[in-house]
Structures are given as structure tokens and as C-alpha cells.
Amino acid sequence: MSTLVFLEHHGSAIQKGSLGVLSKAAQIDPDTSAVVIGSGVAGLAADAGRYGATTLYVADDAALEAPLPQPRVDVIARLVQEKGFDTVLFAASVLAADVAGALSARLEAGLNWDLSDIESRDGELVGKRSALGDTVRADVGWTSTPRLAMFRAGSFDPSETGGEASVEHVAVGTEDFSTQAVMVEQAHAEQSGPSIEDADILVTGGRGLGDPEGFKQLEELAKALGGAVASTRAVVDSGWYPYATQVGQTGKVVSPKLYIGAGVSGAIQHKVGMQTSQTIVSINKDPNAPIFEFSDLGVVGDLNAIVPQLTELVKARKG
Amino acid sequence: MKIAVCVKEVPDAGPSRRIDPGTMRMDRSGDRSLNAYDLNAVEEAIRLRDAAGGGEVVLVSVGQSKALESMRKGLAMGADRAVLVTDDAAAGSDLVATSRVLAEAVKAESPDLVLFGQQATDGDGAVMWAAVADRLRMPVVSQISELEVADGTATAKRQTEFGYDTIRTPLPAVLAVADSLNEPRYPSLKGIMGAKKKPQETKGLADVGVDPGQAGEAGSRTKVLGLSEPPSRGDTVKIEDEGDAAQKILDFLVERKLV
Numbered sequence: 001m002s003t004l005v006f007l008e009h010h011g012s013a014i015q016k017g018s019l020g021v022l023s024k025a026a027q028i029d030p031d032t033s034a035v036v037i038g039s040g041v042a043g044l045a046a047d048a049g050r051y052g053a054t055t056l057y058v059a060d061d062a063a064l065e066a067p068l069p070q071p072r073v074d075v076i077a078r079l080v081q082e083k084g085f086d087t088v089l090f091a092a093s094v095l096a097a098d099v100a101g102a103l104s105a106r107l108e109a110g111l112n113w114d115l116s117d118i119e120s121r122d123g124e125l126v127g128k129r130s131a132l133g134d135t136v137r138a139d140v141g142w143t144s145t146p147r148l149a150m151f152r153a154g155s156f157d158p159s160e161t162g163g164e165a166s167v168e169h170v171a172v173g174t175e176d177f178s179t180q181a182v183m184v185e186q187a188h189a190e191q192s193g194p195s196i197e198d199a200d201i202l203v204t205g206g207r208g209l210g211d212p213e214g215f216k217q218l219e220e221l222a223k224a225l226g227g228a229v230a231s232t233r234a235v236v237d238s239g240w241y242p243y244a245t246q247v248g249q250t251g252k253v254v255s256p257k258l259y260i261g262a263g264v265s266g267a268i269q270h271k272v273g274m275q276t277s278q279t280i281v282s283i284n285k286d287p288n289a290p291i292f293e294f295s296d297l298g299v300v301g302d303l304n305a306i307v308p309q310l311t312e313l314v315k316a317r318k319g
Numbered sequence: 320m321k322i323a324v325c326v327k328e329v330p331d332a333g334p335s336r337r338i339d340p341g342t343m344r345m346d347r348s349g350d351r352s353l354n355a356y357d358l359n360a361v362e363e364a365i366r367l368r369d370a371a372g373g374g375e376v377v378l379v380s381v382g383q384s385k386a387l388e389s390m391r392k393g394l395a396m397g398a399d400r401a402v403l404v405t406d407d408a409a410a411g412s413d414l415v416a417t418s419r420v421l422a423e424a425v426k427a428e429s430p431d432l433v434l435f436g437q438q439a440t441d442g443d444g445a446v447m448w449a450a451v452a453d454r455l456r457m458p459v460v461s462q463i464s465e466l467e468v469a470d471g472t473a474t475a476k477r478q479t480e481f482g483y484d485t486i487r488t489p490l491p492a493v494l495a496v497a498d499s500l501n502e503p504r505y506p507s508l509k510g511i512m513g514a515k516k517k518p519q520e521t522k523g524l525a526d527v528g529v530d531p532g533q534a535g536e537a538g539s540r541t542k543v544l545g546l547s548e549p550p551s552r553g554d555t556v557k558i559e560d561e562g563d564a565a566q567k568i569l570d571f572l573v574e575r576k577l578v
């Protein structure tokens with residue numbers, strides 16, 4: 001077996017999710033390498049070694065600075081073909097999904113995504129995943145190599161092994177179509193906002209609020225409860241609420257004592273950010289909303305009627 | 320402008336999503352409909368076609384023969400035509416096999432633009448467009464929450480883990496849109512009546528030039544080894560609002576010492 005882990009980095013730091021996958025890979029396969037692609041990234045070798053990579057492959061070029069997927073597909077595809085890796089692992093991210101999906105076609109390689117764990121069973125790799133909004137669990141495998149796998153956010157914690165990685169530079173050649181998409185403006189560090197990670201009580205608003213005005217009733221409920229307001233991506237993308245309040249895969253991971261979701265459907269990418277909340281209460285008018293499947297108390301109803309009443313009741317109780 | 324929208328028929332949410340305990344397979348007997356996230360792609364295609372002052376929106380899918388019924392929803396919204404590749408030999412296709420068939424079906428249309436929704440609600444996959452783009456050798460941008468298409472160029476804003484990126488690409492390109500990009504329209508009665516009469520074509524694997532050995536289980540590189548139901552939470556309480564829901568929530572919070 002020989003495993004390659006894609007290390008995603010932002011600025012000069014490797015993402016925690018990538019280090020977690022690297023740690024897990026090194027436990028299963030001592031012959032685990034990693035690849036980092038970007039500009040000025042060779043210095044990340046020490047981290048790769050510390051978390052279990054024997055070799056760090058580095059594709060370092062100014063043209064690779066922007067985190068665009070397709071040039072990365074070209075680099076990894078060539079690396080896999082030349083070195084004969086039989087397993088390539090990714091931590092789920094917006095970039096990784098685009099890279100892994102394309103590699104699957106390029107290498108005619110099976111990709112299992114949304115895995116939460118992986119194990120070696122009688123020499124065969126078996127992945128664990130959920131489907132249908134987590135209502136079904138599945139054991140999945142591969143019928144040929146290379147095998148590609150992408151792990152759900154937060155699947156593994158990084159654990160240091162204290163090793164050292166040797167560095168090998170790899171060629172950067174890209175396909176014509178891979179360089180057509182260009183970065184016009186890259187994400188800037190997020191603006192500061194209320195820290196939803198520190199709040200014991202989070203009232204989360206989704207698109208069911210209908211418009212930015214709808215958030216006022218949540219702010220009042222949050223104030224009455226002594227909590228903070230959080231949001232979903234659909235809401236943030238629409239400009240209704242700040243990015244700093246987004247819970248989920250591309251937002252923040254929170255674990256408050258109480259999470260109240262109003263007009264939140266409970267999509268899997270939102271769930272990974274709040275599933276460790278101690279108590280989950282949800283209000284949704286759709287009785288089949290996925291969020292009900294992991295709520296402690298699920299209320300089928302109109303939030304516009306329920307939220308203001310609840311605010312008044314909480315205020316009255318607190319005096 | 321000619322736009323191909325890749326769509327998928329999925330099992331409905333709710334009680335129909337179950338495993339058949341006898342066969343350990345997904346129970347596919349329940350109702351099925353068009354993947355909700357695909358409606359955002361259909362909506363965007365219709366808007367872009369109309370803004371361009373003409374062209375064609377073609378829905379392209381790989382699936383069971385009945386999937387045409389679900390695709391009619393897209394036609395009722397305003398798409399012009401539907402093409403479904405359906406073949407017994409394509410059943411059980413994974414990403415590798417499906418992307419091959421889908422890419423060939425799209426290629427046959429020579430579109431100026433290929434659109435996808437943000438993910439499928441059955442497999443929670445958000446990867447298909449990347450595989451199809453690679454096979455079509457086209458640039459790709461995903462998770463698009465703002466889109467501008469003009470003069471053969473698409474400029475897209477997308478959210479990543481770090482904030483918002485803006486990416487520009489020449490067409491033809493593959494674009495996957497987030498559900499926040501637009502609000503899919505409800506089909507009008509006239510649209511629903513008219514949908515049945517719009518061209519709906521079914522093709523077999525041979526029609527798109529894919530060898531049966533490269534589709535279905537034979538052409539797949541992953542397999543499901545076993546399915547099980549997750550441990551039920553059991554402690555979930557679900558109530559319907561009869562005017563007293565706020566009081567019941569408060570009682571629940573008090574009981575758990577949260578207020």
C-alpha cells in the first residue's frame with residue numbers, strides 16, 4: 001500500500017482537517033506521503049513530517065498561488081501515475097471536492113466521499129459513510145486502484161508522530177483547459193463579528209426567515225435567552241447576515257448547551273457544524289425537514305408565530 | 320445561448336428514505352422527484368437564456384426510465400427540451416461511470432454553458448460537475464452564489480472556508496450554483512400543461528457512444544459493502560404547533576434547566 005494525502009493550506013498553515021486525515025492515514029499505512037501545492041509552500045514540510053508523512057511532495061510555483069482546483073488536478077494526477085500511489089485521501093473542503101471529483105474522472109478512480117472513518121479489514125480498505133441526510137449508514141469499498149476518498153469535516157483530530165518528511169519537488173505542467181479559470185479576487189480574512197463559538201445558547205436563523213428583517217425576531221429571542229444569533233450559508237450568501245455567524249462546514253463549528261434552529265432545513269454541511277450541541281430544538285414548517293432527525297425537540301410550525309411568543313414567554317419567566 | 324443543465328431524479332425526503340431490511344438495499348419504491356438543488360440551476364439557465372434574448376435550455380440526465388416524469392418539472396418551469404440516458408446496463412453506476420455517460424450526453428449537445436446544482440440530496444455528493452468538466456476538458460467553478468455572464472465570459476462569486484472568492488472563466492464552462500443564487504420559480508398552470516408537449520428524448524448507452532462495460536456496475540470503481548440504519552435517537556420529541564408550541568418549547572427548556 002502507498003498513500004498520498006492532499007494537504008490544503010491557507011496562508012502558511014496547513015488546514016487542521018488535512019492534518020487529521022494525514023494522522024489517520026499514517027496509522028493505517030506507514031508508507032504515507034503528502035502533497036502540498038501552491039506558491040512558497042516548501043516550508044510546510046516540517047508540519048507534514050510531524051503528522052506522519054514520510055515524504056512531502058511540493059509543487060511550488062507562482063502560477064499555483066490561487067487556490068483553484070484544476071491545476072492541482074494536473075499535478076496530483078501526474079504524481080499518482082509516476083509514483084504509483086494506490087490511495088489518495090482528502091479532507092472535505094470546497095477546493096478538495098473539485099479536485100477529488102475531477103481526479104476520479106481523470107484517473108478512472110473510484111471516489112467515496114463524506115466518509116467519517118476508514119479501516120483496513122483483511123487487507124481491504126473499508127470506508128464508513130452516511131447517506132440520505134444521515135438516515136442511512138453504509139460501508140463502502142473500491143473495486144480497483146487508485147482509491148480516492150474524501151472525509152467529512154472534523155472526522156479526525158490531528159495527532160503528532162514526531163517524524164520527519166523528506167521533501168521532493170514535483171513538476172507543475174498544466175493542461176490548457178486547467179488554466180482558463182482565473183482568480184479575480186481572493187477571500188480576505190473575515191471581518192470580525194459576534195463570536196458565536198463562545199455562546200452557551202445559539203439561536204440560528206435559516207432561509208425560512210424570508211428576509212433580513214426576519215432576523216430581528218431572532219435577535220430578540222437570543223437577547224431574552226442570553227445567547228447569540230447564528231446563521232446558515234444560504235442566509236449568508238444572500239447577504240442577510242454576516243459570514244462570521246455562519247455555522248457549518250464552510251463556517252464555524254459550534255457546540256453550545258442549546259441550539260435553536262428556526263427556518264433551518266438541516267443540510268448535512270450545516271449539521272457538521274452544530275451536531276455536537278448539547279440540546280437541539282428546531283422549528284420548521286416542513287414535517288420532513290432533515291433537521292428533525294437530529295433534534296431533541298422538533299416543532300412543526302410557522303416560526304413567525306412561534307418565535308415572538310417564545311420570546312415573550314422567556315421574558316415573562318425571567319421577570 | 321445554449322445551456323445544458325444536468326439534473327437528477329432522487330428519492331423524496333421523509334418516510335420514503337428507508338432501507339429494505341430484506342435486501343439491504345435502498346428502498347426505491349417511494350416517490351421520486353427532481354433533486355431540489357437542481358431547480359436553482361434550471362432557474363438560472365432560464366434567466367440566462369432569456370437575458371441573452373434567445374437560445375435553448377436542455378435538461379440532461381442519466382437515470383431510470385421514469386426520470387422523465389421528474390424532469391418535466393424543469394420543462395414546466397421553462398426549459399425547452401429534455402434528454403434522458405436510460406439503459407439497464409447503466410444501473411448502479413458510481414461517479415466514474417455516471418460522469419462518463421453524462422459527459423457524453425452533454426457533449427452531443429455542444430452547449431455554450433453547462434450548469435449543475437450544488438449537490439444531490441440522496442448521496443450528498445457535491446463532486447459530479449468536477450468529474451464531468453474534466454471529461455469535457457472545460458474550466459469549472461462551483462458553489463456559485465453570484466453569477467454574471469456576458470461576452471462569452473462568466474464571473475462568479477463563491478463561498479469557501481475562508482470567505483468569498485471571485486473567479487472568471489471563458490465559456491464554454493461548467494458552473495455549479497449554490498441554492499442561494501436565486502429563487503426557483505413555481506411552474507405556472509400553462510407551463511405544466513405545456514411541458515408534456517415539449518421534446519423529451521430517451522437515449523441508450525449506444526446512442527451516446529458508451530460501451531456497456533464502461534457503465535453500470537461493470538464500469539464503476541466503488542461499491543457498497545453493506546447498509547444499516549443509524550442508531551435511532553429515540554429521545555426525539557416531535558410536536559405540531561396548535562398555538563401552544565411556544566409554551567411547550569419553554570416547558571422543555573425549563574425542564575432541561577436551560578432558562
Ligand SMILES: Cc1cc2nc3c(=O)[nH]c(=O)nc-3n(C[C@H](O)[C@H](O)[C@H](O)COP(=O)(O)OP(=O)(O)OC[C@H]3O[C@@H](n4cnc5c(N)ncnc54)[C@H](O)[C@@H]3O)c2cc1C
Binds near residue numbers: 231234270498
Ligand atoms: C460544499 C458546501 C459547503 C456548505 N457549507 C455550508 C455551511 O458551512 N453552513 C451551512 O449552513 N450550509 C452550508 N452549505 C449549504 C447547505 O447545503 C444548505 O444549502 C444550507 O445549509 C441551507 O440553508 P437553510 O437551512 O437556511 O435554507 P433551506 O435549506 O432553504 O431551508 C429553509 C427551511 O426553512 C423552512 N421554512 C420556510 N419558511 C418557514 C416558516 N415560516 N416557519 C418555519 N420554517 C420555515 C423550510 O421548510 C426549510 O426547511 C454548504 C453546501 C456545500 C455544497
